[in-house]
Amino acid sequence: MMIARDNTKLIVCIVYVATMFMVAMDANVLNVALPAIGHDMGTAPSATGTINVGYMVSLAIMLTVAGWLGDRFGTKKIFVLALIVFTTSSVLCGLTADLGTLTLFRIIQGASGGLLTPVAMTILFRTFPPAERTKLSRYLVFPIAIAPALGPIIGGYCVDYLTWRWVFYVNLPIGIVAVLFAYFYLQDYKGQHTGRMDWTGFLLAALGIGGLVYALNSGFSAGWSNVSIIAALIIGAASTTALIVYELRVSSPMLQLRLLQERLFRTMMLISACTAAGLLGMLYVFPLLYQDALGASAFDSGLTTFPEALGLMIASQVVARSYHRFGPRLVITCGLISAAIGYGLLCSVTADTSPWLIRGLLLWCGFCLGHVVSSVQFAIFANIPPASMGGAAALFTVQNRLSSGIGLTLLVCILGALGAAGTGGEAASEPTALGAYHAALLSAAVLLLIACGLAQRIRKADVERTMKPRTKPVDESGAVGAAAGAGVAVQAKRTSP
Structure with a gap:
């Protein structure tokens, strides 16, 4: 058709x-x-x-x-x-x-x-x-x-x-x-040169990534001292290490780890990992803080955190202009710093704080992180050839899944160590619980600031393919205007069906 x-x-x-x-x-x-x-x-x-x-x-x-x-x-x-x-x-x-x-x-x-x-x-x-x-x-x-x-x-x-x-x-x-x-x-x-199925790599990935995901998702309920959780972590870590070594040596790997040699792809992967860990970590910690430490109902907590999603949606409508005008490095940097400040302000929330102020802060955090998430997705595959796009997308998705789980585990461990009741331990006093949740939120902010530091490695030359060319002003002689007209013609030819 x-x-x-x-x-x-x-x-x-x-x-x-x-x-x-x-x-x-x-x-x-x-x-x-x-x-x-x-x-x-x-x-x-x-x-x-x-x-x-x-x-x-x-x-x-x-x-x-x-x-x-x-x-x-x-x-x-x-x-x-x-x-x-x-x-x-x-x-x-x-x-x-x-x-x-x-x-x-x-x-x-x-x-x-x-x-x-x-x-x-x-x-x-x-x-x-x-x-x-x-x-x-x-x-x-x-x-x-x-x-x-x-x-x-x-x-x-x-x-x-x-x-x-x-x-x-x-x-x-x-x-x-x-x-x-x-x-x-x-x-x-279809790919031109896909090679045979890498069964050894698939087995190592199943044991490694499957073991880590199982441990990260079950450790909260089963307890980190549980024998099955410890075994899953050991097998997962060992198999993942073996997978990396093996995939870098074979000629037709299942996971194309060599794509990480491309500087922009590698940098954006690291930024995405830290951002995903900080974002999903906050979305886990703050509802617990609001319910456990401040006494809000589950329904009120859901209504209060929903504006974060609205902030992401609003950002999606304006981020293209920001991206083309300022470039991904500045947009990502400003977004991460602003979101980290928002996380810090969330630590000042008390039972007497207006829910609308909290919703406004979460809307702001979502708006800022929406710029970051979109900018990363705009640029991350810019220098990846079409033949390698499938492998790059698989790497990006695996990274996103693991980094989210690792970030969530980190924050839950902080909550548990500092005595928050919402993590399954004994009930803590209100000051103790608040202190634990504040520490977890600030740790999520630190993850965003780490991503901000990584964003300084983005080079303008690496992202030029994702940027719209700027039109030069016309001078009196008309020479620049002729050049601009030629440029428009070339661009039209490139983008025509």
């Missing part, structure tokens, strides 16, 4: 947003439904945690092989297949009658979700050349900002007014629409 090039790009954006929204929301929509699932199936609430852990581990493992599968068999084929499996397994999760079957379908859903994220990103960035990627801000940020905020709300509504099974059924209409659009309108792409 032939359609105009601009329409193709629009459809790619629609499919990307629908898919990423579904995957991002599915990662947290289930949390509020776990007690209801346990009650319905006659299982202890603590046992239902395997539903989420199985999902997260299988998702993390499949992230590592998604780039190779897309290049080997075609990005469209893998994307459509993964989308069908994700949607089908979601419906099957809602139809199950026992915890074991639910966990099995949840693992299948996670595996397909692990393929969707990097392959969708690969399709998106192959469709839009570097100079056009600033147009993507409103599409890139939407699923990141809105899905995590809406997930608990949708999950709570389903549990209270429908049934927990609708937590899974809500994916069906979104999945059907995305499958139809992807099947009929997306273009396929």
